[in-house]
Amino acid sequence: MEKTTGAEEIVWDLSILYDGADDPNIARDIEAVNQKVETFAATYRGRVAQLDAEEMVDALIQVEEIYDQSGRIQSFAYLQFATDTAEPKYGALVQKINEFSAEMDQKLVFFDLEWKAIDDAEAEKLLSDPTLGKYRHYLEAERRYKPYTLSEIEEQLLLEKSVTGRDAWSRLFTQITSALRFDYKGKKLTQSEVLKLLYEADRDVRSAAADSVTAGLGERMMELTYIFNVLVADKASDDRRRGYPSWISSRNLANKAPDTVVDALITAVTSNYELVMRHYRLKRTLLGHDELFDYDRYAPLHIGATEREHSWDDARGIVSSAYHRFNDRAGSIVDRFFDENWIHAALMPNKRGGAFCSPVVPSAHPYVLLNYTGKTRDVMTLAHELGHGLHMYLSGEAQGITGLYTPLTTAEMASTFGEMLVFDDLMSRETDPAAQLAMLLEKIEDSFATIFRQVSMNRFEDKLHTARRTQGELSSAQINAFWLETQRAMFGDSVTLREDYGSWWSYVGHFVGVPGYVYAYAFGELLVLALFNLYKQRGVAFVPEYVDVLAAGNSDYPEKILAKVGVDLNDPAFWTEGLAILRTMIEQEEALARQVYPEKFA
Numbered sequence: 001m002e003k004t005t006g007a008e009e010i011v012w013d014l015s016i017l018y019d020g021a022d023d024p025n026i027a028r029d030i031e032a033v034n035q036k037v038e039t040f041a042a043t044y045r046g047r048v049a050q051l052d053a054e055e056m057v058d059a060l061i062q063v064e065e066i067y068d069q070s071g072r073i074q075s076f077a078y079l080q081f082a083t084d085t086a087e088p089k090y091g092a093l094v095q096k097i098n099e100f101s102a103e104m105d106q107k108l109v110f111f112d113l114e115w116k117a118i119d120d121a122e123a124e125k126l127l128s129d130p131t132l133g134k135y136r137h138y139l140e141a142e143r144r145y146k147p148y149t150l151s152e153i154e155e156q157l158l159l160e161k162s163v164t165g166r167d168a169w170s171r172l173f174t175q176i177t178s179a180l181r182f183d184y185k186g187k188k189l190t191q192s193e194v195l196k197l198l199y200e201a202d203r204d205v206r207s208a209a210a211d212s213v214t215a216g217l218g219e220r221m222m223e224l225t226y227i228f229n230v231l232v233a234d235k236a237s238d239d240r241r242r243g244y245p246s247w248i249s250s251r252n253l254a255n256k257a258p259d260t261v262v263d264a265l266i267t268a269v270t271s272n273y274e275l276v277m278r279h280y281r282l283k284r285t286l287l288g289h290d291e292l293f294d295y296d297r298y299a300p301l302h303i304g305a306t307e308r309e310h311s312w313d314d315a316r317g318i319v320s321s322a323y324h325r326f327n328d329r330a331g332s333i334v335d336r337f338f339d340e341n342w343i344h345a346a347l348m349p350n351k352r353g354g355a356f357c358s359p360v361v362p363s364a365h366p367y368v369l370l371n372y373t374g375k376t377r378d379v380m381t382l383a384h385e386l387g388h389g390l391h392m393y394l395s396g397e398a399q400g401i402t403g404l405y406t407p408l409t410t411a412e413m414a415s416t417f418g419e420m421l422v423f424d425d426l427m428s429r430e431t432d433p434a435a436q437l438a439m440l441l442e443k444i445e446d447s448f449a450t451i452f453r454q455v456s457m458n459r460f461e462d463k464l465h466t467a468r469r470t471q472g473e474l475s476s477a478q479i480n481a482f483w484l485e486t487q488r489a490m491f492g493d494s495v496t497l498r499e500d501y502g503s504w505w506s507y508v509g510h511f512v513g514v515p516g517y518v519y520a521y522a523f524g525e526l527l528v529l530a531l532f533n534l535y536k537q538r539g540v541a542f543v544p545e546y547v548d549v550l551a552a553g554n555s556d557y558p559e560k561i562l563a564k565v566g567v568d569l570n571d572p573a574f575w576t577e578g579l580a581i582l583r584t585m586i587e588q589e590e591a592l593a594r595q596v597y598p599e600k601f602a
């Protein structure tokens, strides 16, 4: 019989948006939005430069209304589809809404273009007018792109040619890597199937899987190397045309993270690689091997501990009480997600996998989707998504739609913080030291994956882009050397990375699709560790300041918002403090390991 968790009944209520895919109000609202867009374009096209502050605010209020109303339609279509991706009616609605919003965006794009075209002195005069209020930051942030924006005809050409240029190469990469099959003991496996074997307890399975990955990538190494070279060169020419000083500048701009902040982050992480080495040396001892190899990195450590099972009600209780203990208001907002059916947790045959929190729009409220199976990991996921929910709820309420969507660097702040709250709670309730150790090991490796691995990958990207710009086309062997050098720097003598592992850069989609992206993960996770550290030091005094940070949403640059909790992102010491909490966790796992398995340390 199927095991039940109580989450079978947990489905969301979308009726504040629409009643169903056939709801006639959808067509009515699309028509209403189209009307508003037409009126807006007729009123403002060619006139943006002449608007005074009051008129600008009026215009932006209309933009917000348009995006709020269209966002309700989009969110409904998307959320409904997520619960049953095989239902043709749901898919058709999503497609229809995508086309509707693409058309809408094209009609509205003139506004930003005209705003950026205004000369600096004129723009400055408007920006200094206090009438702008909460819209000032939005307008000011848009203008940061002005120095890197080309003429309209050049921009159009770049867009048009990217379809057969960057996008085409990117798609070829996806097609090649998706079509790759890896020979594993006579079976043909896909990339995700073969990579999953690296998490198996049996060492022979892991080692054979690693050989299979290397062999499979080797078959297409010529094409993959060529694609990387083309895309890295393409980015170099774009950056040169636009005048970006380095390969990472455009990414930092999008992340609202100054170069100095990113540098401070990278320096702090790379100078603490010794933490990674300490953990893997301990892992070596626990696994009982003389030497660990690249295929041992993800070896499971559920030694001796039984996995806990949690009913839906348990999970709700754990998460809700952790948030309440932190702050009553935060707890009450989290409770609304449960009480008012803003969560979809039931397992269903054609439901989307994984989990997400959708902000929807300020006139509605966020929704959370997850696939709840009762594992401790699922409880953490619930805490994570409700952290997003809390962040979006507070910023939507305080800022409206222009301040709702945070940049990547702070997008994971509340979610990861929520996980820490619940993790701390679960750890303190757990009485079996073996189970505590297993939880801690898993948590530490998760943090490593987001902090150290991503920064070491950023170091790889740095070498790749810099070398391509100065040395021209690169060979597979050269790129392999960059990969091994940057990965070995992180593991030191704790894990032996074989020459075979050198080609494993070649399947990482982020390098191809979104260059420079990876450090943002480290930024977010480390920021949270540092904030959590502050919380532990300052206690309740920290709480209202943190809630204000969440409510600030995207209303300012992260460094300015975080300055309000006394955080200085420019200070390398700040990042080091985040790492200090990780160091404490490693000390804790070392002590627990000695307590649970004294024989392994004899």
Ligand SMILES: [Zn+2]
Pocket (backbone or CB within 6 Å): 384, 388, 412, 415
């Ligand atoms: Zn998240």
